[in-house]
Amino acid sequence: MIRYFALVLCFLFAVEVSAQKKVDSLRAVLTSKAADTLKIKALNDLSYELVETDTALSHNYAKQALKRSEAIDYHEGKVEAWYNIAYFYELLYKRSVAVMYYKKGIALAEQKNLIRAAATGYQDYAVVLKKDREFKKALELNLKAITLYKKIDDKPHLGIIYTNVGNCYSNMNLPEMAITYHIRSLKISQELKHNSGITKAYNNIGIVYERSGNFEKALESYLRMLEPAKAAGKKSMLAAANGNIGSAYVNLKQQAKALPYLLTAYNEHLAMADKARIALDLNNLAACYNDLQQYNKAYKASIDGLKFACEAKDTESEAYAYITAGAAMAGLKDHNKAQRLMDTAYTKSVQVGGPAVLMAMYEQTANVYRKTGDYKKVMEFTDKLISLKDSTYNAEKHAQIAALHEQYDSQHKDKIIAENALADLNNKIQISKKNRLLGGLGGSVTILLVIAGLVGRNMSLKARKLESEKALAAAEAEQGMLNEKLRISGELHDNIGSQLTFIHSSIQNIRSQEGGRDQAVLQEAEEIAVKTIRDLRQTVWFINNTTFTADDFAIRLREYVKPYLSIGSTAVNINNTVPADVQLSSAAATHLFRIVQEAINNAIKYANASQILVDMHPTEGSGGVSVIVSDDGGGFDTTVASAGFGIRSMEVRAEKAGGKLAVFSAVGKGTSVKVNIPVG
Template identity: 30%
Template sequence: MVIYLVSTLSIKTMIKRLVLAFLILFCSNNTFAQKVAIESQLDEVSKLITARKYQEANALLTGIDSNKISKNSVTKGRYYQQKARLYYYHTYEDAKAVGYYYKAIQLFELNKSNEDIGMAYSNVAGILTDLKDYKRAEQAIEKGTPFVKDNKVRYANLLVNHARIKAAKGDYSQSAESNYAAIKLYEDAGDKARVSFGYFQLGVIMEQAKQFDKAIDFYNQALTIRRSIADTTGTINVLNNLGIVYKNQKNYDKALDNYQAALELAKKYQRPILQINPLINLANIYKRKENYVKAIATNNEALAIAKDNKRDNDVPIIENNLCEIYLITSDYNKALPLARSIVEYGKTKGTLEEKISFHNNLAEALYGTGQKEEGFKNLQVAFDLRDSLYRKQGAEAIADMATKYETEKKEARIRLLASEGRLQRLALNNQKLELDKKELEIDNRDLQINTQHSRIKLQRSQLTQQQLVTKQQQQQIALLDKERSIRQLQIQQKNIYLAASAIALILIMFAAFRYYSWRKMQESMALQREKLRISQELHDNIGSQLTFINNFVQSFEAENGQALKIKEARDVTANTIRELRRTVWLINQPEFALDEFVIKLRDYVRPFETGKPLISIIAADELADHILNPTTATHLFRIIQEAVNNALKYAEASQLDIIFSKKGNALKVEINDDGKGFDRNTSPAGYGLKNIHSRVDVLKGHFNITSQHNHGTRVEVVVPV
């Protein structure tokens, strides 16, 4: 019974333990999965920030429940680090970014996550340098260096920040040296964005050193790289700094161009915060150029953006700029509220120099509005602050001198102790030197013996080697001679082949050209012979018959009383004979000068000159030497003939002009009459117009006819010649 009870209890205990183990395992797995998910989300946030997708990154980071992250874990540190990056890059809240970076560093150091420590110190050093907190920046660089020595980019980041601190302290040579070293590391790492950042910082250093031409060169190098990698933010910053350099050189037009380019880019990519600095700088240029209206408008635009985006550090700067412009323009009522606001800001922030300026501006505004008593009080405050500034500067100078004195005392003491130690070491070294000298003499004797043996062996070896080299050189010379002979033979063969090919090609081309010319000449001669045969047939056969008919009609007219009809028949026959002769002339000629063509045309219209219309033919002098081929001459003559016949039949005109002129490289012919005209929309095109169209198309020319009732008709033909 006891044994059974014990067994039962043991089984129950085992079951409980198994359930408890399962629950522990389930919870630990769930926690692990949760941790992996958060780590993955943080990696995505980091990528989005690197890609400058700050809003998406902020939304994703806000969605992470930080309470689910273990309090003292590396993951919590990485969460703080991403918050710091967003404060720095997205909302430009540098002080908050520093705070979160130090929270992250504390957790990284607790968990000995060396890579994360180095990254965080590298980033916070840069922000502290921006904030001009050089002491803490140097401490961050010193602490971070051991953790980033093996990472080129992060070590280079620390070097850049070190360079910025040196530049701020006036050590431009050391600053440039550190910056060049950083650029080399960025280039080795293949990080173009960081290389451009290095050149940008070199530009800043040269600007601080008043070496403006060098600053412009470095800024332009940074600008080229940033544009090539589509770095909008970086491009805007470089353009803004270029504008500042040009302003310092008093090249205000170039300064304006760069500020304007930076502003337009910021507006294009909807980066309102990046619009603030270009606007402030543009306003300062307008102020220097005494364009106060534009300066005020531009400052107001910047002020609105700064207030909308809660840029508390920018608002007083812009208000102070506006206040100074209103004071210059004696608009004291507008200057006064701004001056009061700036003095209020100066109670908690700003340097002594800035506070003195704030109170001076308020005093001037108060005097301008008649509040002299309060103005005098502010003037007194400005004087007191100036005294404080002088005392502070004096105290700093004394402290520097005291520090320098203490340092020199320590260095002198160290030098004294070092010299005493050196004397003791020197005595021991002398004793050792004597022993070494004796050993050296023994070694020298052994060395001389060994050297003689070695020299003999070396000479033998050199002789053998020299003989071998001589033999190899002789073989190489023989081989080179053989190769040279082969090459020369190949070149000669190739040249002979090329020359023969060229001669053959020239002969073939010459023969082809001669054959083509002969064929063309034969075709031309055959065509001319055919033309001559046709013209002879027309002249000898049809011409002789028409002449016979004409003579017969004349004799018949003398014998018969039907004189009028017979006369008409005779006229028609005579016209047919003239037309036949013109056709024979057109066919028989190989080419026509235009003046010859015009003469034949005048022969054609001569029978119509006895009545109306009065026909005139006008040809420009510059066309006298123009040559027409038979086809062009024939078609052109028939086109003019058709147009003249239409005018004679239907126009009832008193004047008919045929005008030849040049239109570019073409011949233009106009046939104008002052007859009754016709409406092209209602009058159908007859066979004559269609025939003209057809002939113009054959000549690849253009044809146009314009006419109105009682305003005559104008036919225009343009053909290539």
């Protein structure tokens, strides 16, 4: 341990020496014969370098930079100085003053067309808004920064801003949009071969999936962190990757796979003395040990995790530590202690207020009371769990519907603009026609030139009119489609969804009551309700989104086939080699999903298949996506049954998606359904 701290001290000393050399170099510029603009830049750089270590001196340098910039009317220097002063007030928690200086800098940068400076201002101002949880306003500023960085082709900053936008969407409960922007950040990092950026992008994508409850997809993203984290040589990133992978395996109830990753992450974070991450790792280990019924180990990990969480002042980790400790005590049949721990967990979880920790607390508290036979308390916390799950789902759906409304309003504005432009062009064409009546004066050459000019102008106006008519038609079509999406999504969500949720909750309440009869019937009814709710959410998901990655599509397929795996002897495997950034349109994804769904249903219901393989791969030479659904069932004679087994329906869907479908089968030799869908 002494050796470890010595190494840390050496490392910190090296960092301090490097930073001090930079500060000394900048100070040397101030005493040199350098140009005024270079000295102003040095002052601003000094302010930036010292803001965390010597805030007062940093502020003084920024004021000097501003004073000198004003003396020679140096706009870039003034803008940067205002940004540095703004950050100084941020550190003093004087947000309103900080915002004032950011706005001053942005206004001057825009006025003088300082593109990079304006983009930086929007980016920094958005950070302030995000801290104040004004995510929508922060999003607007980040989107403005994106437009500016694109103008100067600043890819490194674009990658950062895409990440910021993704985080805003995530905080606004719009996971699909969040993932879209994190993927854009990922692409830039891959293009720049920036391994740290690649690692962070996969981490952010995984977090969004994990918060949405899509643990399989989260695991895939976390696993992809490992290679770039190793290449970047960042121990903290590698440790985070191992911890996230372990956490995903815990959520998937694959504890044997989770343990090695969690232990590795724990040891790595311990070596770095990262108390917050150590607490998180120990909580995950405790949850893993509880699932393995190793309750003594679980309790020890929980208590150790609680100690580190308290030192890190991480209330959320404290809440999870009490939850896992309570579950461990319940497993050890110390019910009184378990209840006391869960009472504290309740208090901490309410302080945090996040749905994930509250749901974990409600679920484990219900389990503790179930073991003591207090079914009244079981019902109380089960009801809270169901209510929170439903409200969380409803909040996500309402946020998605609100996003559709915003998109609808935008399209409506585009339509009005197109209509106004079209009316303006019609007026200009009428004026042009009147102008053609002028002109009997002058020589023939003049007349010809006038006519040629008028004809050319008229043709140009007509071409612009045609473009406006096309834009208007496109806006009307888009508006109509969005209007229909809003109607269908709202109907499904508000009517059918709420009724099914009520049925599901009612069945769970009845089954939880002691002495409930007809349990088998209730079990079957609950399974049907759960399946219908899942199918409904899947349908709404397809409706609400405009594009899907191939990985998203594969995950939806896995969710679809899960029920078959638990009730029958058919094994369904999915193989996906389509690149992660390949995207399908909403229509193409829907048609492709229904084709695969029909092929799987046929293989199970009619062919008595024991093995089904769904293979997704890039279409050779076309850049599209190909999917082959093959089975080892009885097969059929395609010359006799070509119109049956839903084949015609699949062919129609393939045609609507712009693709082709082929069916290969023979009696006793299984069936293969191949569909090619274009992308882009």
